[in-house]
Amino acid sequence: MKITPRPRWFGVAAVAALVLAIVFSTEYRPVGSASATASQKFDPARYGAETYQSKVVPAIRQGATPLPELFAALTADEKAAGQKYGHRQGSGPYSFAVTGEGVAEEIRGNLLLLSGTGLPAQTRVSLQVGPAVNGTALRDAAGFITFGQFLNQVEYADAATALNNQMRAAVLADLKPAELVGKKITFIGAFSFVTPSVVTITPIEIRRAP
Structure with a gap:
């Protein structure tokens, strides 16, 4: 039996097809892209340090509404009231x-727990004084921090925790809540409105009233 050799072009075509398959199946990244991604990884502690005192505190101070006025608007x-005074x-x-x-x-x-705040007697008003500080009120009430600024929900939640940690260090570290009991105080802070029966405020300032 006579064997006819394969044409040379057949071998060339096979090699070309293999090269094309490799090209299309390979993901190319610019040089240094891996290190760039690593360097951009979200750092909650850094975010809190850079954002709390310089941005969040001024935003809360500037946007603060007297609590009785706000509560009356919420009741009405x-x-x-949410659209006028709040953020979400x-x-x-x-x-x-x-x-x-x-x-x-x-x-x-x-x-x-506070009394004499100007709110109805059936509404429990309190300040978070630690050591645990919960919630996202500081992040959300500031008004300029949005979910779209973060990669995912985890980073968004970590940002809120980082701001709470900064507040705890700045406001609560030297606070002695037991020494305030029975005293009149003033406060500035933020809260998320869930029910009119409970107002839990995350403070950025607590002072003895003059």
């Missing part, structure tokens, strides 16, 4: 910057 028309992302609860005063009544867990 929650949606309108998507369909979440509105968060508000507030200022107020009251008498420190007792410490309950990480909360300092």
Whole structure:
């Protein structure tokens, strides 16, 4: 039997096809892209240090509404009050910057309960005084921090925690809540409105009233 050798072009075509397959299956990245991605990794502690004192605190101070005024507006028309005084992302609860005063009544867990705030007696008003500081009120009430500034929900949540940590170091580290009990105090802070029966404020300032 006579064997006919394959044409040379057949071998060339096979090699070309293999090269094309490698080209299309290979992901090319610019030189240094891996290190660039690593260098851009979100650092919550750095974010908190760079954002809390220089941006969040001024935003909360500037946007703070007297608590009785805000609560009256919320009672009259929650949606309108939210749009006028608050900030929120998507369909979440509105968060508000507030200022107020009251008498420190007792410490309950990480909360300092207040009376004489100008709110209805059935509304429990308290300040977070640590050591645990929960929630996202500082992040959300500031008004300039949005989900779109972060890669994902984890980073967005970490940003809120970082701001809480900065507040704890700046406001609560030297605070002695027990010494405030029975005293009149003033405060500036933020809270997320979920129910009119509970107002839990994350403070950026707590002072003994003159």
